[in-house]
Amino acid sequence: MKSYELIEHTADVGVKAYGKTLAEAYEHVAKGMFDIITDESIIDPVGQYDISLEAPDLEQLLVDWLSQLLFLNGAQNLVFGKFEVTVAGNRLSAHVFGEKYDTKKHKMGVEIKAVTYHMLQVSEKDPIFVQVLFDI
Numbered sequence: 093m094k095s096y097e098l099i100e101h102t103a104d105v106g107v108k109a110y111g112k113t114l115a116e117a118y119e120h121v122a123k124g125m126f127d128i129i130t131d132e133s134i135i136d137p138v139g140q141y142d143i144s145l146e147a148p149d150l151e152q153l154l155v156d157w158l159s160q161l162l163f164l165n166g167a168q169n170l171v172f173g174k175f176e177v178t179v180a181g182n183r184l185s186a187h188v189f190g191e192k193y194d195t196k197k198h199k200m201g202v203e204i205k206a207v208t209y210h211m212l213q214v215s216e217k218d219p220i221f222v223q224v225l226f227d228i
């Protein structure tokens with residue numbers, strides 16, 4: 093099974109990510125997002141950042157998860173390539189690994205402005221997947 097696929101949409105780009113578990117699908121959608129941002133550049137896991145989130149439902153948890161990663165990307169100029177996610181109920185905890193964005197090392201992909209709710213999906217049934225569109 094492939095880990096994710098890109099979704100082309102009018103003025104947006106999205107990711108549909110799969111996993112054996114919901115946590116793995118959340119890992120794969122984050123990987124897909126950073127492959128869009130860095131044009132699939134190699135990202136070394138030199139720094140670790142911990143994220144803990146709670147939301148009223150799994151869809152909001154997905155938006156909050158990706159929005160937090162996007163915030164770290166924009167505010168601290170970080171890119172991530174490795175994700176260890178745990179989802180229990182409507183709570184997410186994650187260790188994310190990455191480094192500072194370096195124009196000499198990382199290719200410039202597409203700037204993601206925001207995570208949207210348009211076409212947002214979280215499926216816990218087989219196949220397990222998450223889907224999200226990004227405003228670019």
